[in-house]
Amino acid sequence: MGLRTSEEYLEGLRDGRTVYFRGERVPDIMAHSELRAGAEHTALDYALAEDPQYQDLFTTTMPDTGERVSRYFIPPASAEDLLRRREMIETSTREGSGIVLLIKEIGTDALFTFNLVARQVDEKYGTNYLERVQKYHTECRDRDLSMAVAQTDAKGDRSLLPSQQTHPDYYVHIVERRPDGIVVRGAKAHTTGTVFVDEVIVLPTRALSEEDKDYAVAFAIPVNTPGVKLIASPRGFSGDSMYHHPVSSEHHLVETLTIFDDVFIPNERVFLAGEWDFAGVLANTFVEFHRFTAVSYKPPLLDLFIGSASLIAVYNGIEKASHIREKVTRLIIYTETVRALSRAAAMDCKLIDGIAVPDTMTTNIAKHYFANNYHEAVRDVQDIAGALLVTGPSEADWDHAETRDDLERYLGGRKGVSTMDRMKAMNLIRDLTASDFGGYHELLAIHAEGSLEAQKITIFREYDLLRCMDLAKKAAGIEGL
Amino acid sequence: MGLRTSEEYLEGLRDGRTVYFRGERVPDIMAHSELRAGAEHTALDYALAEDPQYQDLFTTTMPDTGERVSRYFIPPASAEDLLRRREMIETSTREGSGIVLLIKEIGTDALFTFNLVARQVDEKYGTNYLERVQKYHTECRDRDLSMAVAQTDAKGDRSLLPSQQTHPDYYVHIVERRPDGIVVRGAKAHTTGTVFVDEVIVLPTRALSEEDKDYAVAFAIPVNTPGVKLIASPRGFSGDSMYHHPVSSEHHLVETLTIFDDVFIPNERVFLAGEWDFAGVLANTFVEFHRFTAVSYKPPLLDLFIGSASLIAVYNGIEKASHIREKVTRLIIYTETVRALSRAAAMDCKLIDGIAVPDTMTTNIAKHYFANNYHEAVRDVQDIAGALLVTGPSEADWDHAETRDDLERYLGGRKGVSTMDRMKAMNLIRDLTASDFGGYHELLAIHAEGSLEAQKITIFREYDLLRCMDLAKKAAGIEGL
């Protein structure tokens, strides 16, 4: 019990899980060069908790047992707690060179959600989900487990409800109910981190009607549970050369198509099973916690945008040009608006059943602002960097006697800056913005944690338009409807 | 001593001040139909302090004397104080139908500034400005005075320093130093509220060099001091018909060209007089407090945008159209981003000499975001409202037997909504966005409290680029410069 080391965590991934990658079954994640790098990235979570410099931020001591646990598991009870959670996420992402770890952040988003919603379901249906949830929550905390969350279903035709689809498995659903548990079937799309975690938590992706009640299912199981099959995507990491891919060669996430092939879920791990009117509540509550996580982990990548753009401007000798200052200022405004809004979402939280929930309006506005303007920020960074970003030489050209000196000679920039450092700065920017990895980030910006439309819908739905209409009526002197 | 009533305040404006308006000397503000409306608007400040509903927000009791004073005068000592100050400003502006009062907000911005800067000047120059400032501050508070701040000079050619100008009076400056005080000359442009306040506080508008040291001058005097001459601008209020101008007929500000024609300032009212290296510090410190005031008073007008746009959409029967929802959502995002950022600026304040100073970066980003996007918000509101905004009938047409029924019949909208209410909603929107008053607001958005460029300069200058460049170097594996 208690905190695990990063070695223990990594060792734990050798549990016989069913992982396919690039057309092959991967028997041991840690023995696979590409996947291993991803696992070592996520292992940072455990390393930071061991690090004396960060220990106080990332861990806390249980008052009853005196045991040290990861702070992620402690439900935030105040704005300060939320700010500290935000700081944990921002700090670990910064240490991960701008790439979030996401093996506890998202899982605890789900755990907090279950805590809030299970109570409501129990009240209406007389179920005992809250007890199950609390037991599971305690287990995750005490065993220091890592968790992925599988929410988005495969979905098929987006204009149809689950039960209207061509085949019934586009959304994960209950196919059998047994005394000791349920059997589920279906697939979840783009689950992040599944191959690198101990547990996978499953949530419904949308509000459901009564006809779709078998799709109203939530649960949590170990990733190596029989019938769980992960098909990992090769997207989003560009390659293993430190020269070409200074960030993505070491830091990246992996998504899976997560298939549940008649998987048995024991009752104590089932947190919703047919209570269709709570599917939407679960989905939305989770998303609100998770969007706060989102806006907490975005700024470090944007810091790298500001930093790398400023660096290459200096290396190219143009940092004093007015248009460069204009663009860097735009990047600062973009970054610090996201950061300030994410802090404001924490500071303006409200307490529900003892849990501090970030302000919905501000969280969604922050996420939408980030996502809606990301591509323009990419444009500004690339604009500052210049075309050499995508016309530069290969690493091998530096090792070749007949080309090395030419590169050294001709690719130099400002006096006093080494040509290789200039190339490294270029390669950083390309890796982050103009590569397979850069493309992955563009999609991550607009689709992870809900699309632009999802945020707009929430914002419109939650807003108190009547208050504003009443002010307008008063100002206009209208007394009627 | 203690709080004044609104009647006392208004009576106090009959002090012989020199005001010109539309080519005439105005002997008594309260006897002038247009200016009187402006004074009654600002008198709201005193009325709210008397109002039982708002008294706790707007006033507080001095611990030593037990006397009740306007809370504006109390320097904020914490984030909570700043949030409360923000709330005072937002509330009084909302009560003013979206128009700020600005007869204590800006004056106390200046007083807090003097408190912080006088200490520094005294330290360097051995002056006793802090003592003078504190005495003046106490006087304003105890006499419940209203104050304008005259900062922006007439400026002449913007590319030249004060002393390089065609004539030396484009910037206010010291023309004589006497044992008991100084004599100043020059003009300040667009000072808001001067005709409606007891005192005018003068600050330099920019950093100065030693050659310009006579321009490094700050002071405060009663508006009726001999030699002070106000030429009030007729801009920004459209007219006195409640039908045509539901807001501006009752609520508006007045700016003056504020001329100092060899005005004597007694020593106790002089807060800077030649210490040129503090002119920029004073100007910038003030602006930071004042931009926080700015982003506090902007949201109520934007609430009216959301409210009136939603109202007219309902009245026209189009509130469910997807493009209308999209535009209203944009207005919500705009408004709530300003609001959240302004709250964040308070919550992330830092304490300097016991005064809570709003976060500079967030304040400037909030102001810039507001200003940069204001015209697009105007476009969206007008787009939702429709062309009738500027093709509707005159009030007199409603009083005419041969046209009244036609208007009633043909200008109706949704069933159940009276034609006149529909017209009132239209007129509200036109008054706010498509009129002399609307034009005034557009300029207010981008130029009041500093232009867009001023905010960008502050943001770039204050930002810690090195931190970001270091992160980029680490991520890129760069160890050199």
Next chain:
Amino acid sequence: MGLRTSEEYLEGLRDGRTVYFRGERVPDIMAHSELRAGAEHTALDYALAEDPQYQDLFTTTMPDTGERVSRYFIPPASAEDLLRRREMIETSTREGSGIVLLIKEIGTDALFTFNLVARQVDEKYGTNYLERVQKYHTECRDRDLSMAVAQTDAKGDRSLLPSQQTHPDYYVHIVERRPDGIVVRGAKAHTTGTVFVDEVIVLPTRALSEEDKDYAVAFAIPVNTPGVKLIASPRGFSGDSMYHHPVSSEHHLVETLTIFDDVFIPNERVFLAGEWDFAGVLANTFVEFHRFTAVSYKPPLLDLFIGSASLIAVYNGIEKASHIREKVTRLIIYTETVRALSRAAAMDCKLIDGIAVPDTMTTNIAKHYFANNYHEAVRDVQDIAGALLVTGPSEADWDHAETRDDLERYLGGRKGVSTMDRMKAMNLIRDLTASDFGGYHELLAIHAEGSLEAQKITIFREYDLLRCMDLAKKAAGIEGL
């Protein structure tokens, strides 16, 4: 017959028409100070045709009779003709200080439309509309008549069809069919120029279904026809001082609520009467011609934006600042994009029944681009000008002995530029962008000639998506659906 002089045109407006303005019946337009100014603005159309410098552009000689006629009436038969028409509109608008005249442009847009559509209706229904149209067209040309077009109905609840409205008269419709003509009732909203023209042409505003066939009506009649009642709007012109309103005091349009109170239309002036399936065709065809007119008359106002912003920058001494250049460049790009697209729409026209119809896609894109970005252009102009735009003195202050010299002294800018010229440049910008007139222009930008949504709907509907989808399939190697 033949060309009329501007005096003849103005004299013709004294025809007993029923006009209400500001609550009064106006017996003689030319005797009314405000309306007279509007009429003198539109009279420019006739003056330019008499002007030797412009005669060749604005008039042409009928090959058969040798008579000189206004070129507006000649249907364009080639790209060159459309470019020349565009040039006529741009030139006359430029002479009108950026304000379109619109007493022949829009009327001939309608005449060309009738020429194209009447042929189709006749073909299907065996009517003789084309003959009527051609006779009317010839009469307008030979008598050199001015015309307004009333298209947009009062509309009531926008979510309902004409026949579903609370009362049946929100849309103009046929209330009686007689052997010699029809009787119509209803009201058209914001008809431009009605009080200044000889004829008003009426068109349906939208596609209709069979139940609404009585609303499928188009016709043309003299403005003084019994039962036609004009309630003129006071919006959009700010006042009569040349100082305060250098443009709008002399140049402005007037819109009316145009009421048809059981008006008899003789058969030869009826161009649609119940053929409901052509209502949408008429409406859309007209709109396409008219949007081309729109994008032809927009550039001169934008030229004034560029020019006045550049002028005030010079007068203020900031024209070399990089941010000023950036903003002026934005204004140039904006203006010249509209201009280039409007020229492209002409150059890419297609010939239908001998009439050159501007390219629909380009026309709509041009109009949408203009409208969607107008408010940002306003922002940039105001940003460059500065706050004095709305805090400057009144004209009367210049006439007052005690303030004149102060203004002269303190409101100066760059050396060598007179203070009054600087004020005039400010006032021009305020008049154009930050006044009742400026608000009128903002609405005109987004709502005249169809709203932003109207253009987007046309663009989406008319676009050949299949062509692009086929290219995508080929590139993706897709052979299926």
Next chain:
Amino acid sequence: MGLRTSEEYLEGLRDGRTVYFRGERVPDIMAHSELRAGAEHTALDYALAEDPQYQDLFTTTMPDTGERVSRYFIPPASAEDLLRRREMIETSTREGSGIVLLIKEIGTDALFTFNLVARQVDEKYGTNYLERVQKYHTECRDRDLSMAVAQTDAKGDRSLLPSQQTHPDYYVHIVERRPDGIVVRGAKAHTTGTVFVDEVIVLPTRALSEEDKDYAVAFAIPVNTPGVKLIASPRGFSGDSMYHHPVSSEHHLVETLTIFDDVFIPNERVFLAGEWDFAGVLANTFVEFHRFTAVSYKPPLLDLFIGSASLIAVYNGIEKASHIREKVTRLIIYTETVRALSRAAAMDCKLIDGIAVPDTMTTNIAKHYFANNYHEAVRDVQDIAGALLVTGPSEADWDHAETRDDLERYLGGRKGVSTMDRMKAMNLIRDLTASDFGGYHELLAIHAEGSLEAQKITIFREYDLLRCMDLAKKAAGIEGL
């Protein structure tokens, strides 16, 4: 003489040229799998000229000899010629799946430029450059040669002039003048297509002062000339799988660092050699022709954006959602604005010395509009497509028995669309927008043919501000300066 076949063209690349790629000397382009694909892409130019369907567009017959030649070489003499040139470029790019060929377009841009500028240089300096140019132009045409243009120098510190740099070779310059020619040294960055062409044409990159006159050099030589060394960049093509990279596996460009290591240029191939005051003229004239080429080849890629976004929307069942229509409409507006402006630039050309030069203002506005909005278009396409773009499976997963059926089952979309076709549409979008190739396109958008700033500078510099200022003065009633 006369047209070459694509086989002849490809065979011609086996000429012993010095090419390095990924750290290896490439003795034979056509024997290298990656580079061969690039060459086969560019060979389309020759294939289209042979294709009966396109022959008339791409070739023409010389009136004197009756010989058929590529139409690219014929200087445009009218708007129609420019439109036809535009059509050639757009057509061949469309056949290249959105990727320009650029082996004759850019070379002839340079040839037309030399034709115009050589005449001016000869006039001033008494040189015989025009004769040389014409002879070279004829040779290229008659031998049907392919050409690259190397303009952008390596540049070093961008804030310094060529002669101020740390070492003198950052810009290509003359190191020796011999009776029969000159010797040049230096490097040009990101030259497109060099490895796939017969000839490389060199132009100065900027205006120069007299001190830099040795940098004022322009010439043309065969790529296999001794001393010419090409280091090809590996950027911008993602890989060779048709599944993963449906476009870039077959269509892509290659850029080189083009090194001139004391290369001898015989006199007849030298087109500028020290006439420093024409360096800027050459650079700018070329850029204007080349930006017209740019805006001609951009639309086909944007057609693919519209098409692939519409396709995936249909496949996902969301094509009727209002926000999807809004975004597709944005993409249409974007694409057709670029297309209309590029056509307008042709139609508004001006004739100089018999050559039709596209309108500078419109060309630059078109290029700037394209570049400035490209990333937003990418965002919209990705937004419509969804996250599966970067979380989908590997090609190999489709070949594996244990995963194939799962993919088929779970990744389906709309009924009737095959899962594989849905994946192909996703992969097309990823290849175009969210990959190494997509990143390459982002940079190509903003930096090829000059950066955003370069276009803005041209637009501001070339604009007739005085015309607009005069209009403003007239409207304002200003008679002074």
